[in-house]
Amino acid sequence: MSDIVMSAVDVNVRFGGLRALADLDLEIRSGEVLGIVGPNGAGKSTLFNVLAGAIRPTSGRVLLQGRDITSSRADQRARMGISRTFQTVRPFLDETLVRNVAVAALAVGDGRAHAMDVAVDLLEQVGLADKAAARASELGHGERKRLELARALAVRPRVLMLDEVMAGLNPSEVREIVELIRSLCAASGSELVLIEHLLSAVRSLADRVVVLDAGRVLADGTPDDVFGDPKVIEAYLGTKYATS
Amino acid sequence: MTTQATTSPAPRRVRPRRRPSLGIIVGIAVLAALALAPLTGSRHSLGIWTVALIFAGVSSGWAIAGGLSGLIPLGHAAFFGIGGYASAVVFAKYDLSPWLGIVVGMVIAAALAWLMTVLAVRFKVRGPYFALYTLAWAEMLRILASNLDYLGKTNGVLVPYKVDAGPADLQFSDPRGFYLVAVGYAALAMIVFLLVKRSPLGWRLSAIRGDEPTAAASGVDVARSLTRTMALSAAMTAIGGGLYAQYIQYIDPELAFNVSVSIDIAVRAILGGAVLVLGPLLGSVAMTSVTELTQKYMDALPSASLLVLGLAIIALAHWFPTGIGGLGVRLKRIWSRRSDRV
Amino acid sequence: MDWRLVLQSVIGGLFNGSLYGVAAVGLALVFGVAKIVNLAHGAFILLGMYLVYVLHDWTSLDPFLLAFAAILGGLAVGWLVQRGLLARLMATGQDGPLLVTLGLWIAIEAVCAMVFGSNPKTVESSLSDATFSIGPANFYWSRLVVLALAVAFTVGLHWLLQHTDLGRGIRAVSQDTTAAQLMGLSVGGLLAATMALGAAAAFFAGALSATLVPITPGAATNLLLMSFVAAVLGGLGNIKGAFVGGVLIGVVEGVGSLFLPGTMKVFIVFLVFIGFLLFRPEGLRRRA
Ligand SMILES: Nc1ncnc2c1ncn2[C@@H]1O[C@H](COP(=O)(O)OP(=O)(O)O)[C@@H](O)[C@H]1O
Ligand SMILES: [Mg+2]
Numbered sequence: 001m002s003d004i005v006m007s008a009v010d011v012n013v014r015f016g017g018l019r020a021l022a023d024l025d026l027e028i029r030s031g032e033v034l035g036i037v038g039p040n041g042a043g044k045s046t047l048f049n050v051l052a053g054a055i056r057p058t059s060g061r062v063l064l065q066g067r068d069i070t071s072s073r074a075d076q077r078a079r080m081g082i083s084r085t086f087q088t089v090r091p092f093l094d095e096t097l098v099r100n101v102a103v104a105a106l107a108v109g110d111g112r113a114h115a116m117d118v119a120v121d122l123l124e125q126v127g128l129a130d131k132a133a134a135r136a137s138e139l140g141h142g143e144r145k146r147l148e149l150a151r152a153l154a155v156r157p158r159v160l161m162l163d164e165v166m167a168g169l170n171p172s173e174v175r176e177i178v179e180l181i182r183s184l185c186a187a188s189g190s191e192l193v194l195i196e197h198l199l200s201a202v203r204s205l206a207d208r209v210v211v212l213d214a215g216r217v218l219a220d221g222t223p224d225d226v227f228g229d230p231k232v233i234e235a236y237l238g239t240k241y242a243t244s
Numbered sequence: 245m246t247t248q249a250t251t252s253p254a255p256r257r258v259r260p261r262r263r264p265s266l267g268i269i270v271g272i273a274v275l276a277a278l279a280l281a282p283l284t285g286s287r288h289s290l291g292i293w294t295v296a297l298i299f300a301g302v303s304s305g306w307a308i309a310g311g312l313s314g315l316i317p318l319g320h321a322a323f324f325g326i327g328g329y330a331s332a333v334v335f336a337k338y339d340l341s342p343w344l345g346i347v348v349g350m351v352i353a354a355a356l357a358w359l360m361t362v363l364a365v366r367f368k369v370r371g372p373y374f375a376l377y378t379l380a381w382a383e384m385l386r387i388l389a390s391n392l393d394y395l396g397k398t399n400g401v402l403v404p405y406k407v408d409a410g411p412a413d414l415q416f417s418d419p420r421g422f423y424l425v426a427v428g429y430a431a432l433a434m435i436v437f438l439l440v441k442r443s444p445l446g447w448r449l450s451a452i453r454g455d456e457p458t459a460a461a462s463g464v465d466v467a468r469s470l471t472r473t474m475a476l477s478a479a480m481t482a483i484g485g486g487l488y489a490q491y492i493q494y495i496d497p498e499l500a501f502n503v504s505v506s507i508d509i510a511v512r513a514i515l516g517g518a519v520l521v522l523g524p525l526l527g528s529v530a531m532t533s534v535t536e537l538t539q540k541y542m543d544a545l546p547s548a549s550l551l552v553l554g555l556a557i558i559a560l561a562h563w564f565p566t567g568i569g570g571l572g573v574r575l576k577r578i579w580s581r582r583s584d585r586v
Numbered sequence: 587m588d589w590r591l592v593l594q595s596v597i598g599g600l601f602n603g604s605l606y607g608v609a610a611v612g613l614a615l616v617f618g619v620a621k622i623v624n625l626a627h628g629a630f631i632l633l634g635m636y637l638v639y640v641l642h643d644w645t646s647l648d649p650f651l652l653a654f655a656a657i658l659g660g661l662a663v664g665w666l667v668q669r670g671l672l673a674r675l676m677a678t679g680q681d682g683p684l685l686v687t688l689g690l691w692i693a694i695e696a697v698c699a700m701v702f703g704s705n706p707k708t709v710e711s712s713l714s715d716a717t718f719s720i721g722p723a724n725f726y727w728s729r730l731v732v733l734a735l736a737v738a739f740t741v742g743l744h745w746l747l748q749h750t751d752l753g754r755g756i757r758a759v760s761q762d763t764t765a766a767q768l769m770g771l772s773v774g775g776l777l778a779a780t781m782a783l784g785a786a787a788a789f790f791a792g793a794l795s796a797t798l799v800p801i802t803p804g805a806a807t808n809l810l811l812m813s814f815v816a817a818v819l820g821g822l823g824n825i826k827g828a829f830v831g832g833v834l835i836g837v838v839e840g841v842g843s844l845f846l847p848g849t850m851k852v853f854i855v856f857l858v859f860i861g862f863l864l865f866r867p868e869g870l871r872r873r874a
Contacts, residue, residue, distance in 0.1 A: 054457060078463035086461070092454025103451045106444055107463030155463050316684070367864040371680055372623035376814055377863045380856045383811065387853040397848075503807065507688065514685065547699035547803070554693025561675060561685035 003030040004066075005191050006051065006082070006159050011060030013046050013215075020046040021057070022215040028159060033192045035206030035223070037199065039235070042212040044195045045087050048161050051193075052084040053077040064159075079108050081158035085165055087195075089148040091136035097123055097147055098132045104154035115154075122150040126180060142173045149177075153184070160184075161193040166201055174201065181205060203227065211235075266576060267521050267569075271434060274525065279427045282420045289536065290419050294491060296532035297426035298484050303512040303524035304433035305480030308440055310510055311518030313473050314453030316371070319378030320509045322385050323353035323478040325500030327485025329389065332401040332495045335413070342403075342414045346486035350479040356381070357478030358471050365467040370456075379506060386501030400496025403489060414490040422491055429487055430525060433480050438521045440476065449473060481509070511557060517569030526568050593723040595840040601729040603836020605795055607829035608736040609809050610816035611743060612787025618823025619760040619780040621680065622672065626687040628810025629694035630660060630785045634792025635801045636698055639707050649709045650731055653793035657739075657786045664785025668778040676777070699803040706800030714797065732794045739790055740829045743783065747825065756780050760823070815859040821869025831870065 006028040013021040020043045028034055036044050049055040051062060053074040061070045064080060072080070092100050101119035102112075110118060123129050126146040131139070139147060145165050152160060162181070166174050178201055181192070196202045202209060202223065209226040211219040213235045219226045226232055278297065282290055306320050327349035334345030360381055364370070369377050390398045409415035416422050440446050448469045451459035460466050489495040499505070516527025531553060538549040564571055609631060616624045634656045641652045667690065675682035716727040747753035758766040759776045767773050791813070792806060799805055813828075816835050820827025835855050842851030862869065 052461060054461070073465075073467075074457070074460040075463050075465045078461055084461055086458065090455040090458050092451050092458070095450055095454060099447065099450070103447045103459070103464065104462035106447055107465075112444060112447070151458075151462060316681070363864055367867075369863050369867070372684060373818075373863055373867065375623065375684070376818070377860060379811075380815075380859050380863075384853055384856045384860075387849050387856070391848045391850050391853075503811070507692075511688070511692075545700045547696040550696035551693050551700065554689045554691070554696060557689030557692065558671060558686050561682045561689065562671075565678075565682065 004028070005030050006065070007063045008047070008051060009061045009063060011047075011050055011057045011062070013043070013050060013055065014058045019215050021050065024060070024215065024217060026210065026217070028191050028193060029208075030191065032207045033194065033205055035202035035209040036193060036195045036212060037197070037202055037209060038212035038218070043215040044212055045163055046215075047212070048084050048163050048193075048195065051159075051161065052082055054084075075107070078104075078155050081156060082161075083152045083155045083157035083159070084161040085145075085148045085152045085163050087163040087167070089144045091139070091144055091147050091151070093137040094135065096133050096135055097128055097139075097150075100136050100147060101150045101154045104151050105156075108155045118154060119150070122153050123147075125153075125184075126150045127176070142169050145169065146177070146180075149180070159191045159193065161195070163195045164197060166196060166198050174198065178205065199227070268438070271522050271525070274522070275427060275431050275434075278430075279424060282423055290423055292532060292536060294419075294423045294426045295488070296528050297423075297430045298487050298491065299509070299512060299532075300525040300528035301426070301429040301433035301487075302481050302484030302509050303516075303528055304430070304437045304521075305477050305484060306509045307513040307518045307524050308437055308480060309474050309477035310513060311520075311523070312437075312441055312446060312449040312453065313470055314449075315470065315474070316375045316510075317378040317474070317477075318375040318503075318506050318510060319380070319382035320478075320481050321501045321503070321505035322378070322382040323357060323481040324485035324488070324505060324509065325382070325385055325389070325495075325497075326353045326356065327482030327487075328489035328495040328500045329395060329401065329485075330482070331414075331486035332403050332489045333395070335490070336401055336403055341412050342486065342490045343412065346483055349482040349486050353478040353482035354475040357474040361471040361474040362467070365470055379503060382501050382506055383503070386497045389497040389501060396496075398497060400494060400499070401489075403493040403495075405493070414487070425487065426491075429483060433484070434521050434525065436476070436480055437524075440473070441519075441521070445469060445472065511553070515556065515560065515567055517567030517573075519566070520569040520573065522572075523567055523569040530568060590722040592844065593721055594725075595844050596837060597720060597723065597725065597840075598729075599836040599838070599840020599843075600833060601725070601733050601836070602839065603833035604733040604736040604829075605791055605798075605832070606809065606812040606816045606835050607832025608739050608787055608794070609791035609813035610820065610828035610832045611740050611825050612784035612791070613813050614817040614820055614823055614825055614828035615743070615747075615787070616781060616784035617817065618825075619756055620668075620672075620676070620683075620777050622683045622687065622781075623680070624687050624781075624784065625684065625810075626667070626690035626694065627784070627788050627813065628806040629691045630663065630788030631792035631795075631809050631813075632698055632803065632806040633663065633694060634660060634789030635796040635805060636702060636707075636792075637789065638793040638796040639702075639709050639801055642709050648713075649711050649793065649797050650713070650728075650735065653735065653790055656789040656793035660786035660789030661782040663789070664782035665778045667785070668781035669774075672781070673774055673777065695803050702801075702803070704802060706802050706805075708800055709796045711797045728797055732798070735794060736791075736829075739787065740825065743787065744825055746783075752776075752779060756783075812855070815855055818859060818862055818867075819869055821867075824869060827869050834870075 004027045008024055008026040011021050011024045038044055050057050053072060061068055069077060098116055098119045101122050102115040105115035105118040106112060120132055123132050126149050128143060128146055136147060149165060166177055169177065182205065194202060194206060206223055209223050210217055211226055211232050218235055219229050219232045302324055309315050309317050327346060330349030330352060331342040331345030334340050334348055335342040364374055364377055389395045395401060406413050406415055448464045451462060451464050452466055452469060456466055512527040512531055513524040515530060516525065517523030534552050535549040538552060542548045560567060613624060613627050616622055637656050637659050638649050638652045641655055642649050671686050672683050675686060711728050713728040713731060717724050718727055747756060755771050755776045756779060758769065758771060759773055763773055791809065795809060812835055816832035817828045819831030819834060838855055838858060839851045842854045
């Protein structure tokens with residue numbers, strides 16, 4: 001198999017009595033697009049939080065190219081190139097779109113002028129160039145998701161984790177963003193991890209799919225294998241596939 | 245703060261703005277007018293405006309933290325008081341220049357602010373908890389100062405008159421001398437505020453103010469940004485405390501550290517607009533004007549100005565969350581949209 | 587060490603603490619349910635003091651009786667403040683409400699100063715001079731009455747929250763506003779009720795302290811600060827905890843005064859406060 005870029009080893013996360021992640025192992029391999037699916041509350045966003053350093057796991061380790069980064073903070077990980085979007089996007093509402101994106105480029109070491117250039121380019125890529133000088137508060141829901149994507153790209157990610165970027169978008173917006181993500185994968189060379197409820201999107205984008213259920217890995221394999229697995233269909237697809 | 249109209253075509257390259265904004269031009273004009281005002285011969289209420297300007301500076305110092313970072317510090321009396329005591333003690337007890345005392349005060353205040361914020365960030369004391377936390381630190385200093393013999397307990401420290409005093413002793417035979425010092429301090433505080441706001445640190449603070457988790461995910465070192473900002477804010481505030489003690493030639497625990505001092509400092513900035521360069525100056529001038537006017541026309545009711553202030557804050561929260569200055573910005577935006585200007 | 591002094595300080599601290607406690611209960615309730623840090627709480631306490639002073643002047647009834655009238659005053663003021671000034675801002679985050687309560691604090695203190703001047707007012711209870719002794723230490727009866735009334739109020743409030751429909755509604759809002767709304771509860775009304783009860787606690791605390799301290803426009807600041815400390819100690823939002831926190835501060839103060847000169851005992855209180863904010867923001871309770 002190809003190199004392992006990032007991995008979670010035996011990770012547990014407890015919220016009070018609740019086990020959001022239980023003895024979880026996950027590998028992100030070089031050059032792949034990994035889809036993570038699972039019913040609501042399965043622990044997908046929690047997994048992202050652990051990988052991105054937003055929460056510290058109760059036990060277990062997170063490795064980046066073999067190096068233990070379990071104790072490094074979210075901002076340090078962002079600067080190492082581990083970038084993520086939030087399921088609930090909260091842009092810097094009072095700031096212009098350029099500044100929303102540029103601050104991330106600044107944080108990874110660009111000068112201000114260069115950070116602005118980077119931001120404008122990224123906004124163009126996500127189709128928001130014409131609103132570069134508008135404030136984030138003026139954006140609609142779908143536009144905010146695209147802004148979030150541009151912001152996440154601005155740290156020049158080695159690993160890019162997208163948490164339900166297609167939720168709440170209409171079909172044409174979904175098509176746009178799928179195209180966008182495709183071209184990103186082709187262009188950037190960074191690993192892409194995708195959490196998505198929209199299974200058709202996962203199917204068309206992902207090289208490999210991991211199914212989470214109740215904090216555990218239920219299945220791991222190619223989209224065709226996974227979505228054909230009766231275990232998965234029972235736990236998840238039986239209810240969700242029809243609706244998506 | 246970029247305020248271009250949204251209908252304009254996309255700028256190919258949006259550079260950080262280098263050209264002076266309207267706020268800066270107005271700020272320079274206002275400060276110049278203030279500096280020249282006493283030359284017109286009217287020295288009436290010069291003292292009041294000296295204090296108002298000192299507090300404009302203090303408030304600008306507060307706004308570096310309270311406005312730009314989104315923290316709500318309610319204990320800046322701690323830094324104000326440290327500046328006051330340091331300058332008074334250095335002058336009165338060691339016979340050294342109060343300027344030196346002010347520097348000592350800045351260092352102590354910055355160190356304390358750094359320590360406070362390191363702890364607060366490490367243990368996630370935020371939002372209203374941070375307000376109470378900072379308030380408690382100021383209260384501890386108030387109690388400490390009222391119980392320390394070295395600081396004259398509740399009597400405080402007197403700043404003695406000096407024979408052949410000069411600017412090095414911060415004593416002036418002409419009251420306009422101190423007034424000009426106050427103008428200079430207010431200007432300095434505003435410049436520092438502006439430099440921070442436009443610096444990379446200012447960008448980071450704006451992100452933290454917007455949303456902390458998103459800022460962190462963007463690679464912004466939240467802890468370091470906040471501790472530096474609080475330390476700088478404290479140092480700028482301490483200068484004002486030092487000047488104030490030298491001006492009234494006296495400092496005591498209540499003047500230095502009382503809760504009402506912390507609130508006064510914060511309210512001036514919030515009233516004027518805490519994220520705007522001109523905000524604290526506007527707020528301070530407004531507050532002093534209200535006090536003066538009510539004292540002139542309602543002198544039987546010395547608390548009337550506080551009532552007006554309280555009601556103004558309530559109105560502000562409802563209708564002008566960005567303060568008096570924010571109103572100006574809004575008007576400017578409407579104007580620039582109408583004239584179709586980018 | 588002198589036993590009489592120790593008893594005097596500790597039990598005296600307990601009495602004081604019950605006052606901090608009942609004031610803190612209101613603060614904790616409002617924070618727990620409405621998530622508002624109510625800086626106007628001190629102003630409410632002040633209004634309670636002056637209300638008792640005015641009513642006492644007018645009716646000559648015992649101030650401890652009038653404290654019950656103060657509860658009514660508090661209910662009305664709290665309800666009005668929530669409905670009139672805070673409700674519209676609730677959705678905009680914590681800064682707006684914080685600012686409004688700050689403005690209220692300043693304005694109410696100013697109004698009191700305008701109406702009553704800065705000369706201290708005093709209210710005498712018929713019990714004011716009577717004393718009793720525990721071992722070698724002597725205490726005023728009025729202090730014991732304050733303790734009893736403070737405990738009674740807190741127990742009553744707790745009962746109301748646990749066993750009435752109103753209380754269940756308030757608790758539902760405190761846990762999850764959206765869910766409460768979906769259940770068909772009137773969230774606005776329940777928030778107003780919460781603020782009313784919180785203000786009632788403040789008024790009651792003010793009324794009780796009216797017999798103990800000279801009443802001036804600045805008289806409530808100390809009680810405000812102490813009730814913040816107590817509420818944090820109890821775990822902001824926790825009623826019983828807030829009362830226990832208040833009592834604890836009183837005792838800490840009492841014990842502190844045995845060892846420390848002057849007002850340094852209050853230094854200890856704030857030190858404890860900062861310690862709690864940093865290391866145990868959930869308060870005295872065991873970690874969940
Ligand atoms: N900060 C938190 N505190 C308590 N429980 C949480 C927290 N975050 C997530 N959870 C719980 O952990 C479980 C997994 O949540 P999440 O990772 O968001 O699921 P998913 O993203 O797969 O829908 C859920 O039961 C959720 O309620
Ligand atoms: Mg999720």
